Amino acid sequence: MSTNLARYEADLARLVEEGQSLLAAMQYEVAKAEATKHIQELLGDKADNYISKLPKFNSTYQGWYSEARSVVRQLIPDRLADFTKNYETPQNRKTLGWENYTIEDYLHGLRMPGGVSREAALTRMEQQLNIVASAKQRFKSSLFDIQQLAMADLFDSEIESAKALSKKKFLRAAGAVAGVVLEKHLAQICRNHNVLISKKNLTIADLNDALRTVDVIDIPRWRATQHLADLRNLCDHNKSKEPTVEQVEELVEGVAKVLKTLF
Numbered sequence: 001m002s003t004n005l006a007r008y009e010a011d012l013a014r015l016v017e018e019g020q021s022l023l024a025a026m027q028y029e030v031a032k033a034e035a036t037k038h039i040q041e042l043l044g045d046k047a048d049n050y051i052s053k054l055p056k057f058n059s060t061y062q063g064w065y066s067e068a069r070s071v072v073r074q075l076i077p078d079r080l081a082d083f084t085k086n087y088e089t090p091q092n093r094k095t096l097g098w099e100n101y102t103i104e105d106y107l108h109g110l111r112m113p114g115g116v117s118r119e120a121a122l123t124r125m126e127q128q129l130n131i132v133a134s135a136k137q138r139f140k141s142s143l144f145d146i147q148q149l150a151m152a153d154l155f156d157s158e159i160e161s162a163k164a165l166s167k168k169k170f171l172r173a174a175g176a177v178a179g180v181v182l183e184k185h186l187a188q189i190c191r192n193h194n195v196l197i198s199k200k201n202l203t204i205a206d207l208n209d210a211l212r213t214v215d216v217i218d219i220p221r222w223r224a225t226q227h228l229a230d231l232r233n234l235c236d237h238n239k240s241k242e243p244t245v246e247q248v249e250e251l252v253e254g255v256a257k258v259l260k261t262l263f
Contacts, residue, residue, distance in 0.1 A: 087102060178248075235248065
């Protein structure tokens with residue numbers, strides 16, 4: 001079985017490759033003749049095939065951005081603000097110019113006064129791609145903290161155990177295992193974001209509330225996690241009502257999703 005480290009490296013390599021294709025697609029859109037000439041010089045007879053496979057930037061970028069942003073937030077959080085500002089339109093912007101034109105403007109088809117083309121977004125995309133590519137160094141650096149990756153492997157294994165218990169109808173046991181994994185993962189997320197909680201014997205609800213208070217998670221995520229906490233409590237504490245197969249499966253699958261999407 002491959003480790004999370006190997007999977008993360010493969011996912012990062014894929015993200016960089018997809019980002020390179022998006023950058024090429026943007027270059028082709030804003031300067032078709034120049035980009036075509038450059039591609040032909042590089043690829044010769046293969047140029048037309050390469051161009052035909054370029055992604056549609058407007059319909060592909062958002063998915064790439066969401067995944068890439070999660071990777072940056074996990075591996076190089078000190079670059080997250082830089083990564084995000086290349087996409088988001090500044091809230092206090094009064095005039096539109098080369099220095100504050102963003103990828104969001106590009107997606108909206110916004111053009112600057114004076115007929116300046118949307119080429120300004122190219123620099124923004126290049127910067128985002130460079131930030132994602134720089135995350136590769138985290139895997140090679142001796143300073144990279146592999147504790148979270150090792151813990152992620154352990155959590156994956158425990159979730160598989162919970163699924164096996166559920167299939168054998170050991171529902172309370174399956175729910176208990178999944179609940180412990182969720183609690184430990186949320187505690188790790190709090191440490192990642194320097195969220196300090198003075199209370200001892202923290203519950204899932206305590207951790208979830210703390211993450212919501214500092215805007216690490218939004219309200220829909222907070223509600224979804226609270227629902228998982230309620231299901232966990234049903235398995236662990238409510239002895240007067242038996243959890244159903246559907247409830248335990250929802251808990252286990254919900255925790256598995258949290259492990260893959262909350263960093």
